[in-house]
Amino acid sequence: MNTGKADINQCPPGGETTLQALAELLHTERKPLDPRFGKHTSRARAVIDEKICIGCRKCIDVCPVDAIMGARKWMHSVIAAECTGCELCLPPCPVDCIVMQPLDIAANDPWPEYARAETEHWRRRTERRLERLQQPTREPRGRTMNKQASAGETYATFPKDKEKIRADIREAVARSQNKKLNIKK
Numbered sequence: 001m002n003t004g005k006a007d008i009n010q011c012p013p014g015g016e017t018t019l020q021a022l023a024e025l026l027h028t029e030r031k032p033l034d035p036r037f038g039k040h041t042s043r044a045r046a047v048i049d050e051k052i053c054i055g056c057r058k059c060i061d062v063c064p065v066d067a068i069m070g071a072r073k074w075m076h077s078v079i080a081a082e083c084t085g086c087e088l089c090l091p092p093c094p095v096d097c098i099v100m101q102p103l104d105i106a107a108n109d110p111w112p113e114y115a116r117a118e119t120e121h122w123r124r125r126t127e128r129r130l131e132r133l134q135q136p137t138r139e140p141r142g143r144t145m146n147k148q149a150s151a152g153e154t155y156a157t158f159p160k161d162k163e164k165i166r167a168d169i170r171e172a173v174a175r176s177q178n179k180k181l182n183i184k185k
Contacts (some may be wrong), residue, residue, distance in 0.1 A: 007031065007034070008022040008023055008026060008028060008030075008031060009031040009032060009033050009034045009037075010033075010034055010037045011033075011037070012033060012037055012038035012039055012040050012041075014040075015033070015040040016033075016040070019031065019032070019033060038087075041100075042102050042103070043085055043102065043103045044085045044100035044101055044102045044103060045078065045080050045083040045085055045100070045101055045103060046059075046067070046068070046078045046083050046085070046087070046089050046090075046098050046099070046100060046101075047078060047080075047098070047099055047100075047101050048068070048075075048076050048077055048078055048097055048098050049097040049098075049099070050075045050076075050077065050097075052095050052096075052097035052173065053070075053075045053076050053095070053097045054073075054094070054095055054097075054169060054172075054173060055070060055071065055072055055073040055074045055075060055076060056072070056093075056094055056095075056169075057070070057071075057072050057076075058089075058092035058093060058094065059076060059089035059092065059093055059098060060076060061092070062088045062089055062092055063088065063089055064084070064086065064088065064126050064129065065082055065083075065084055065122050065125040065126055065129065066082070066125060066128075066129050067079050067082035067083040067084070067125075068089060078098075082122075082125065084122050085100065085103075087100060094162065094165055094166045094169045095166065095169050095170060095173060096166070
């Protein structure tokens with residue numbers, strides 16, 4: 001039964017440091033990371049391969065801190081300083097153009113994972129994003145919007161036949177690249 005509350009052991013990006021801090025903050029017993037929510041890896045940032053990106057917006061729609069910018073049918077880019085490394089943009093990408101690149105972190109950094117100032121900054125960005133998403137959307141002039149798409153597709157609503165969609169998109173990208181090569185000759 002979902003009570004709307006998360007346990008303290010569900011944050012793979014934060015690792016043991018964050019789990020310990022959560023336990024102290026909430027005055028509860030520290031628990032090891034629950035493997036159902038992933039495994040802890042070193043800090044990383046998302047990077048989009050701009051040559052492969054097709055501008056589908058699926059990564060933008062799921063980024064909890066609005067760290068990805070771009071427009072539909074145009075290449076997207078990650079604002080590196082704003083990316084939390086949560087990896088939520090990876091599963092919905094139909095062309096697998098997003099990779100996580102590890103960050104260089106000094107070994108003597110007292111908080112090698114996430115500094116409190118960073119987490120507060122990302123919390124504010126997430127809150128602003130949620131507020132923006134609650135505002136009614138305006139329909140563009142001369143067009144009607146697909147209401148489901150305007151609300152933003154999420155990972156939970158990603159189509160079940162995503163492999164077929166990915167294959168179709170890869171074929172379309174390959175055709176497009178071949179056309180460009182033929183035009184240049």
